Amino acid sequence: MGVNIRSSKSREEVGNIVGVLFGTMPFNIRLSPLERFSIIHHYMNLAKFLPQPYFNRYLLWLATTLLPKSLSVALLNWGASSSTFTISNVQGLHSPEDEISFKLLGHDLMQGVGFIPLVKPIGVNCTLMSFNGRVGISVVCDKGIIPDAHAVTQCIREEYLALRKELGI
Numbered sequence: 001m002g003v004n005i006r007s008s009k010s011r012e013e014v015g016n017i018v019g020v021l022f023g024t025m026p027f028n029i030r031l032s033p034l035e036r037f038s039i040i041h042h043y044m045n046l047a048k049f050l051p052q053p054y055f056n057r058y059l060l061w062l063a064t065t066l067l068p069k070s071l072s073v074a075l076l077n078w079g080a081s082s083s084t085f086t087i088s089n090v091q092g093l094h095s096p097e098d099e100i101s102f103k104l105l106g107h108d109l110m111q112g113v114g115f116i117p118l119v120k121p122i123g124v125n126c127t128l129m130s131f132n133g134r135v136g137i138s139v140v141c142d143k144g145i146i147p148d149a150h151a152v153t154q155c156i157r158e159e160y161l162a163l164r165k166e167l168g169i
């Protein structure tokens with residue numbers, strides 16, 4: 001999972017400062033949507049305070065800048081071989097002081113969608129992006145593992161709507 005390791009002081013700087021976190025997600029939790037969300041939120045918040053995202057960012061930088069390409073690719077493939085899927089949430093504009101108008105060819109940008117390309121051997125990538133009061137979901141799957149990415153997206157959407165309903169949103 002990508003983890004934002006940008007300090008609050010560097011908010012105006014351009015570019016991503018992301019560390020990588022390898023975590024174990026608790027699945028098959030037979031509780032209410034809010035209880036499932038709370039458990040996963042707890043797991044991920046604990047993991048974010050570990051040095052792992054910073055350490056992994058440094059290792060990725062080291063591998064991609066100092067090592068020969070063939071060794072770098074082999075190292076990255078070895079690291080990815082223990083991953084089942086990647087998930088990233090891209091935080092968009094979220095508070096009144098952040099109200100900035102983004103335009104593309106003279107038109108207001110109304111919604112954004114994040115995207116992570118598939119990297120072997122990882123078979124599923126999921127990106128959630130909040131922007132302009134909306135949440136966009138992007139799911140990319142290896143058809144050999146999950147033939148219907150839309151079914152995965154629908155499951156995520158159903159869980160999101162169930163959580164919103166339970167929260168009264």
